Amino acid sequence: MSFKLSDLNAISTASFVAVCDGFFEHSPWVAERVALFRPYGDRDALHRALCAAVDAASAEEKLGLIRSHPDLVGEAAQRGDLTSESAREQTAAGLAQVSPAETARFRELNAAYWARFGFPFVICARENKKDVILATLPIRLANAPEVELRIALDEIGKIAKLRLFDAIEEG
Amino acid sequence: MSFKLSDLNAISTASFVAVCDGFFEHSPWVAERVALFRPYGDRDALHRALCAAVDAASAEEKLGLIRSHPDLVGEAAQRGDLTSESAREQTAAGLAQVSPAETARFRELNAAYWARFGFPFVICARENKKDVILATLPIRLANAPEVELRIALDEIGKIAKLRLFDAIEEG
Numbered sequence: 595m596s597f598k599l600s601d602l603n604a605i606s607t608a609s610f611v612a613v614c615d616g617f618f619e620h621s622p623w624v625a626e627r628v629a630l631f632r633p634y635g636d637r638d639a640l641h642r643a644l645c646a647a648v649d650a651a652s653a654e655e656k657l658g659l660i661r662s663h664p665d666l667v668g669e670a671a672q673r674g675d676l677t678s679e680s681a682r683e684q685t686a687a688g689l690a691q692v693s694p695a696e697t698a699r700f701r702e703l704n705a706a707y708w709a710r711f712g713f714p715f716v717i718c719a720r721e722n723k724k725d726v727i728l729a730t731l732p733i734r735l736a737n738a739p740e741v742e743l744r745i746a747l748d749e750i751g752k753i754a755k756l757r758l759f760d761a762i763e764e765g
Numbered sequence: 766m767s768f769k770l771s772d773l774n775a776i777s778t779a780s781f782v783a784v785c786d787g788f789f790e791h792s793p794w795v796a797e798r799v800a801l802f803r804p805y806g807d808r809d810a811l812h813r814a815l816c817a818a819v820d821a822a823s824a825e826e827k828l829g830l831i832r833s834h835p836d837l838v839g840e841a842a843q844r845g846d847l848t849s850e851s852a853r854e855q856t857a858a859g860l861a862q863v864s865p866a867e868t869a870r871f872r873e874l875n876a877a878y879w880a881r882f883g884f885p886f887v888i889c890a891r892e893n894k895k896d897v898i899l900a901t902l903p904i905r906l907a908n909a910p911e912v913e914l915r916i917a918l919d920e921i922g923k924i925a926k927l928r929l930f931d932a933i934e935e936g
Binding site: 595596597598600601602604605606608609611612613615622673674675677678681685690761763 | 766767768769771772773775776777779780782783784786793844845846848849852856861932934
């Protein structure tokens with residue numbers, strides 16, 4: 595069962611933040627900043643408000659949000675130390691089943707990405723499969739830093755939308 | 766942030782069940798049966814009601830609840846296919862770091878336990894460490910089936926209490 599939007603519009607800020615907690619990885623401040631603007635008429639309106647809060651955040655906060663994301667096929671994934679959402683998404687993309695060669699390739703590209711941009715490679719794993727992600731990574735690696743920052747935040751918005759639509763139902 | 770008990774007392778049944786969803790592994794029916802008896806004065810009262818709903822359930826439902834639990838150090842854990850709660854609890858018990866010999870011992874004991882009782886070995890992993898669990902398993906294996914059924918349900922109650930107290934705050 596999912597949580598109802600009408601309830602989400604009515605509960606305390608603390609409970610609202612608790613329900614929205616997983617939408618933006620390790621970043622409850624996003625939900626905190628939109629609690630006051632309730633009620634939201636539908637899930638899209640809530641999602642737009644959350645993304646607007648990210649857009650309005652400081653450069654440091656945006657960087658912190660991006661850095662809250664785990665590497666794909668990274669050490670946290672290997673340790674089983676992902677949020678439940680990330681674990682499910684990486685599995686859906688086929689990233690739970692990787693060959694040693696693929697793992698080595700991910701590690702190498704992830705390291706190059708971090709070294710170039712100062713934050714991890716973020717992609718909406720549920721909208722992409724392993725092969726596409728592996729093909730995309732070198733292309734993204736060639737982008738300008740300001741372009742990658744924008745893409746990372748857009749991907750985070752897509753991730754949040756899928757998580758929100760899973761957790762919340764209208765009505 | 767945690768969800769507030771006062772909000773839990775006020776929201777729709779669907780949202781109440783969504784918040785309580787993870788307390789009893791894959792068994793939303795437990796929360797469904799106590800939603801009507803709100804409001805609860807404190808978290809203990811809610812927990813007692815949930816456990817009473819389990820006690821009042823049919824023998825088939827109780828068996829289904831126990832069977833919803835993953836084996837410790839089992840195949841689901843290895844596949845990364847646990848609920849987030851189970852994954853966290855098994856990790857807290859030190860079960861994410863097991864030697865091949867320990868894994869083999871768990872698999873052997875788990876299989877013997879299933880064969881004898883018809884349900885998996887359930888223990889509140891957050892209250893026990895790997896060595897204690899491995900020492901306890903052969904002892905529990907020697908119990909009478911009706912005793913193990915009672916112990917399994919009691920352990921499920923303890924697991925649910927820790928999950929509930931993590932997710933819900935009074936006030």
